[in-house]
Amino acid sequence: MNANNYNTRDINIQLQESVGAVYGKISKFGSNFFKMITDPSAAIGGGDVKTFDGQVAGHGGILQLPNGSLVKGSTEVELNFYKAVKDCNLQLKKFMPECYNFDPEFKQIEEQYLSGKGGCYINMQNLLANYHNPNVIDIKLGTKLYDDNADEMKKQKMIAMANNTTSAATGIQLSALQIFDKPEQRIKKIGKTYGKMLTVENLPHALLRFFYNITEPVYKNSVYSNEEELDKTFLNREPSNYTVGFFKAILAQIYELRDAVYNSHTRIVGSSLCIIYETIEVAREVERRCQNPNEYVYPFSVHLIDFAHSTFVDPSLGEDQSFMTGLNNIIVDKYLK
Secondary structure, three states: OOOOOOHHHHHHHHHHHHHOOOHHHHHHHHHHHHHHHHHHHHHHHOOOEEEEEOOOOOOOOOOOOOOOOEEEEOOOOHHHHHHHHHHHHHHHHHHHEEOOOOOOOOOHHHHHHHHOOOOOOEOOOOOOOOOOOOEEEEHHHHHHOOOOOOOOHHHHHHHHHHOOOOOHOOEEEEEEEEEEEEEEEEEEEEEEHHHHHHOOOOOOHHHHHHHHHOOOOOOOOOOOHHHHHHHHHHHHHOOHHHHEEEEEEEEHHHHHHHHHHHHEEEEEEEEEEEEEEOOOOOHHHHHHHHHOOOOOOEEEEEEEEEEEEEOOOOOHHOHHHHHHHHHHHOOHHHHHH
């Protein structure tokens, strides 16, 4: 089916019907679902299943199966969104993790790991599988953090959260970071508290800091509480040519993602932009790029994750202004000029 002529009305009806059923479903399998969140191994599988240790943000409870794929608690809304994107072969599919629930092999996964567990689960691609020492940033997008089916208490809570962070003004909230510290040879995880402390003024600095870290070790000690100190540390020096090229390659992917979202006629709430890049030996990568400049591929990937509140709308309703505000503000190539 062509992305330009798929029946958004039928897809959206299916998704909206699912929304109404979700809370009932959760109440039915609530004990299993929340048991999985607090003690994942107790809810799914056996000794060959382990807790996924690569999660950067979110509620936890993601499990890694022996085949390397991941399992997490989900909703019918999210599964239907994945299926619609796949069936319609939308451009957006390129940026979403692979969902295996609709593959023939999933029945075996269900029988082996989910049989009798109850609830709704998604079996999905591990985005970190091909990385050795990944650096990850999770950026929640959107000025509106609740969907239209939320009750009034939830709406007010999410409005307050948006207003008290950078979400309402920019459509961007830095949820979490994972950085591989090369000198110490260990992973550093920086949680949501840091993102909530950021202001509209220093948010671009925090984002650039992640990208500068490609070649410059800007996370040497602890997280800076004073972004002016951060300016003095590295923002006043020019990034290397390799960093600029790397950053521009990432921006090109985000531009493509923006087009994909625009053309999908969706309303996406609570999803995150996830950018991953490999820890590199700069000199070796620069040499490789010089040897094959036309074939060199920067070691990174750009993804959109979490679709529990995502629906399709009639194209006549226009773009998703809340979500697109965040994507547009992410595009900060002006800082490299």
